Amino acid sequence: MKSFWALLSRDVILAVREGGAIGTALGFFLVVVSLMPLGLGPDLNLLSRIAAGVLWIALLLAALLSLNRIFEADHEDGTLDVLATGPLPLELVTVAKSLAHWITTGIPLAIMAPVLGILLNLDLAAYPILVATTLAGTPAVSFLGAIGAALTMKTRRGGLLLALIVLPLYVPTLIFGISAVSAGAGPAGVGASFLILAAISLVAIVLGPLAAAAALRVQLQ
């Protein structure tokens, strides 16, 4: 357990000190969302109708930008070899690294989402739900993303390949994330979508590391 915390805190410290990845993700999120009203014109009704979808899609794309650094940096400098011979099984190494990615990317993006909601004239009542759904949905983004990151670890400039592998896996998260926010009509609809979204994240937290660790074992050969 000590090893797990050591790895988790090291990854968080590295992400904060190196900074670039978090900044890029947040900046990309900001730019994509603020381009939307410029492209669609100042139709406030239209904007507030599509706000949830735009925010979720932009969030997924922004998170995608930082996924490749989950394993790539550690592979390049040889750290992954040592982590693999350490006391933690590779599955738990993957959990620690995905969790660190969620803390340093998922949480900042989720906090930033309501701020950008203002730009899209998002319904005021939807703000708490938006924060709750992005917080509950982003673990799936990090843990499923780890699978793609492990598979493309050795590919030079594998960013596009990573997007092709990972984006289809995000479809359930996207569908239920959007429907939880825009189902504002009735509390029953929100509740159901939110619970399914949380369930998807829980499944991703369990299955993502297993798949990513299997991919890492092949890649380390």
Add this chain to the structure above:
Amino acid sequence: MQLIAEDLVIDRGSRRIIDGLSFAVKGGEALVLTGANGIGKTTLLRTLAGFIRPFRGVIRLDGGDDELTLGEQSHVVGHTNAVKSSLSVAENAGFWNTYLNVGLDSGQDPALRIAASLRHFGLEDLSDFPAAYLSAGQKRRLGLARLLVARRPVWLLDEPTASLDTASSERLVAAVNDHTSSGGLAVIATHLPLGLERARTLDLAAQRMAA
């Protein structure tokens, strides 16, 4: 303690790199692997560490911990140093100490152990420095300090003296000699005569000719 490899056959892609290699390294002994570039030294070391599955053959550590794989009882030092540039020298060493040390030995104060390892490789004055500012040789020394930061019975070193000056190579040789004299074993791939005590040489080129 004894590391035994029996009738080892290793393929990389469709090429057979190692064909029918058998050897044994006893505790207190160092095995030096030699041979031209591309002969399979790195492949053999990565197979011993458990990264590559051999096509045929057995690798086992007699007298080790049965609960752990050979890789989990080994220090693996490859061509890269596993040094993070945005952490300081002491933070790098401290991370490996916390990460690797679980359950293997708890008797010694971690801070003392880290300080001693850095001192052995002449890095004690640099401990608060960010690793990004180190030279290639200093980074290598920090990578090697990992060997002393946590205790493990088997050392698998792949060209450990790359980019080291003579004095630093001697520090490494001293570390390996200490390790073997306290019962540990080491497998080292190198092109340079290191002057290790209690060392045997396994020439992979000669072995391939024989096979």
